[in-house]
Amino acid sequence: MALNRDFVGRSYVSPETYEVSRVKIREFAAAIGDGNPVFRDPEAARAAGYPDVIAPPTFPIVFTLSGAGEALRDPELGLNFAMVVHGEQRFEYTRPIYAGDVLNCTSTITEIRTIGRNETLTVRSDVTTVDGEHVCTAYNTIVERGGAA
Amino acid sequence: MTAAVKYDDVEVGQEIPPVDYPVRRVNLIMYAGASGDFNPIHWSERFAKTVGLPDVIAHGMFTMAQAGRFVSDWAGDPGAVVDLSVRFSSMVVVPDDDQGTVITVSGVVQEKQEDKRVLVALTAKCGDSRVLSRARAVVQLA
Numbered sequence: 150m151a152l153n154r155d156f157v158g159r160s161y162v163s164p165e166t167y168e169v170s171r172v173k174i175r176e177f178a179a180a181i182g183d184g185n186p187v188f189r190d191p192e193a194a195r196a197a198g199y200p201d202v203i204a205p206p207t208f209p210i211v212f213t214l215s216g217a218g219e220a221l222r223d224p225e226l227g228l229n230f231a232m233v234v235h236g237e238q239r240f241e242y243t244r245p246i247y248a249g250d251v252l253n254c255t256s257t258i259t260e261i262r263t264i265g266r267n268e269t270l271t272v273r274s275d276v277t278t279v280d281g282e283h284v285c286t287a288y289n290t291i292v293e294r295g296g297a298a
Numbered sequence: 299m300t301a302a303v304k305y306d307d308v309e310v311g312q313e314i315p316p317v318d319y320p321v322r323r324v325n326l327i328m329y330a331g332a333s334g335d336f337n338p339i340h341w342s343e344r345f346a347k348t349v350g351l352p353d354v355i356a357h358g359m360f361t362m363a364q365a366g367r368f369v370s371d372w373a374g375d376p377g378a379v380v381d382l383s384v385r386f387s388s389m390v391v392v393p394d395d396d397q398g399t400v401i402t403v404s405g406v407v408q409e410k411q412e413d414k415r416v417l418v419a420l421t422a423k424c425g426d427s428r429v430l431s432r433a434r435a436v437v438q439l440a
Contacts, residue, residue: 180332181363239383
């Protein structure tokens with residue numbers, strides 16, 4: 150079943166802020182096998198010019214989907230999760246994420262397209278500090294296999 | 299931000315040598331926990347086979363993370379990676395043995411941009427298949 154195009158342009162604000170901790174960054178860095186000290190050691194991060202440890206470039210995947218997740222589960226959208234695969238992903242940074250950041254995330258469904266037998270849906274997530282400073286924007290495109298058939 | 303690589307020392311067409319990143323099942327278990335993505339195709343062979351997959355496959359984001367690691371290590375500073383984008387083109391099958399599999403990432407400097415930034419085109423392969431396409435990073439150099 151085709152996805153409901155009425156959802157294009159809808160925005161979802163994450164229900165609560167995301168507090169970035171040193172412990173979570175260290176856990177994520179360990180999981181991707183990246184031993185860079187700027188993810189673990191505050192002294193090394195300060196020596197590199199940062200206020201605290203920074204997060205790996207793909208870290209925002211941990212929290213950017215929570216806002217849009219609600220939309221994607223809305224029965225009116227018509228998305229069959231069993232058929233979903235990850236199509237594309239992008240992270241665009243104004244500055245790295247630091248431990249201690251308290252972040253807001255607003256996710257907007259920017260595009261729904263039919264490509265062959267598949268439906269694709271793109272969500273843009275704008276990540277800012279609670280003070281309104283832009284940190285990064287994530288773009289996530291999922292593919293619903295056979296969704297357009 | 300202090301990238302170790304200087305903009306003036308980099309030329310378009312310059313190749314960044316490949317690096318091998320081994321992947322075993324334990325890495326996928328750790329990634330599931332750290333990322334919160336508990337889709338059973340990434341840890342249950344039984345489930346993976348019921349949905350038509352040959353075996354457990356790695357999270358696409360795990361592969362993307364290796365691409366990020368590669369370009370961070372080249373630049374000398376993960377904070378210098380100001381833009382990272384990929385398309386997931388093929389799956390990384392991870393067998394349940396001591397070897398697992400290997401993702402090999404390489405790169406080439408494709409463009410020198412303003413403000414001492416460069417565009418790096420990345421290639422990620424598992425065996426003979428390209429597991430990422432249109433993978434690219436913009437890196438802030440010194």
